[in-house]
Amino acid sequence: MKNLVIGLGNPGPRYVYTKHNVGFLALDRYEDIKKNNNDIKKVSGKNFESYIIENNVFVKPMTYMNLSGEILPFVFKKFGYVEDNILVIYDDIWLNFGEIRIRKNGSDGGHNGLKSIISILGTTEFPRIRIGINKGYRHGSGELAKYVLSPFTQEEINSLFKILDVVCEAIDYILNGKIEEAMNRFNGKNIVD
Known part of the structure; x- marks a missing residue:
């Protein structure tokens, strides 16, 4: 295995087009x-x-989002261990809908799926693509779980495919060893404006 790309989400039809599932949607796209x-x-x-x-x-x-890291021993057993070539894709409530952010490493930022991955890997030194899902969510409102598990509106789904196409471009850059180029090209831009 050259690279392992993990998209985070929740299994089952009820979660397919929820905001917390953009990691799954990115891999599908x-x-x-x-x-x-x-x-x-x-x-x-x-x-x-x-x-x-x-x-x-x-x-x-x-495994559901909060236990995402628990798959890693099974994945490594099946495909072999890749220490340096892991990419994780997930939703980010701190980014506006239409933005993506690529980083080489970093904390879990309060994201439980990423926290689970980090706890199993024992490191934060892996790249990630964060996909913004915040469109009107007020931080501190106490409604975070409800918001991230709510479905995208039809209007948002129309824009989402444009966002996911950019995420797919970014995946190709990163798999080809061009993460700096990906960061320069995609970070700080709103895709749907």
Whole structure:
């Protein structure tokens, strides 16, 4: 395995288009874009779903968000351990809808799925793509869980595909070792304006 890309979300139909599931949606969109020109092999494990493109493994944990990291021992057992080539994609309430932020490393920022990944890996030294989901959420309102588990509106879904296409571009940059270029190109811009 060259790279392991983990998209965070919650399994099951009721969560598909919720804000907390943009990591899953990004992996679905990437697969859609690549399927015409690439062989895609689907692989399932005890607690994850995945597909492989050109030796890169794209994984969706089926453990629910707060236990996302628990898949890692099973993934490493199945595909081999990749110490330096892990990319995590997830929602970020601190970023506005339409923004993405790429970082080489960092804290969990209060995101429980990322916190679980960090606790299993024992490091924060891995790149991540954060996808902004904040469109009118007031920090400190006490409604965070309700907000992140609420579905996108139809208007937001129309914009979401544009955002996910940019995320897919960023994935390609990072998998090709061009994370600095990705950061320069995509950070700090609003995709839907």
